[in-house]
Amino acid sequence: MHELSLCRSIYGIVDKARDSRSVATVHLQVGQLRQVVPDTLCYCWSMITEASPLAGSELEIDHVPVRLDCRACGERTTVEHVLVLTCASCSSGDISLHTGEEFMVTSIDLAPPSVVDPTSVVDPSSVVELVETTSPAPDPPPVVDPTSVVELVETTPPAPEEH
Structure with a gap:
């Protein structure tokens, strides 16, 4: 289960970037070739963040399909079957990978800062x-x-x- 170690890395990145502010959502891009199970990643995130300053934050995962650039015909195609990395246009195996290996934190939604209401009454x-x-x-x-x-x-x- 490499999702647990991935969540630990994400935690380190987010905790450093949040600068003591609360985090609502962590946005990720995960390429199809990374072999990450989204439900397992979310479960591991809840385990890692439980009883921490990031408790209650959620992962939002953007799944990135595998896209190839074909050197034979020049087309950029999306792979339908990950086990077969050939050009969907001409079936050539002379390809270069364009997308599908991503794993990155793309943004973090911070909770709004707590603001003291000047009209509130202090005990x-x-x-x-x-x-x-x-x-x-x-x-x-x-x-x-x-x-x-x-x-x-x-x-x-x-x-x-x-x-």
Whole structure:
């Protein structure tokens, strides 16, 4: 089952390219001569990515047929029977392979980046907890603007006034 080692290689390529972003789909081109079983490849992908940053991503496989360029008649033909590599136009065996040996990651669909909705309401108790781990802070307002959370965490609160 060489599909498992192929998936390990794909994983390395995708993990490096994703740059800490989530991956939805990995697009592959697989030539007919590669003797890859698509269902087995997808199964191995789910095994390799399980409990990893790529968990839930899917493989989308574009199957590339075998096409030959015939040196005898000059035609480019698609092979109907992979075991017989002859020109479909003139039956010559004097051919060169044009497609069919591909195995490449062609693109990766990244999940959209998570965006903080500026209209969302932040739970004040979570802000207090964040602030209190760095230094004591006054009670937060009941609703905190999410853009000010960073300021609250990064800014030292003023010292209490002495009376």
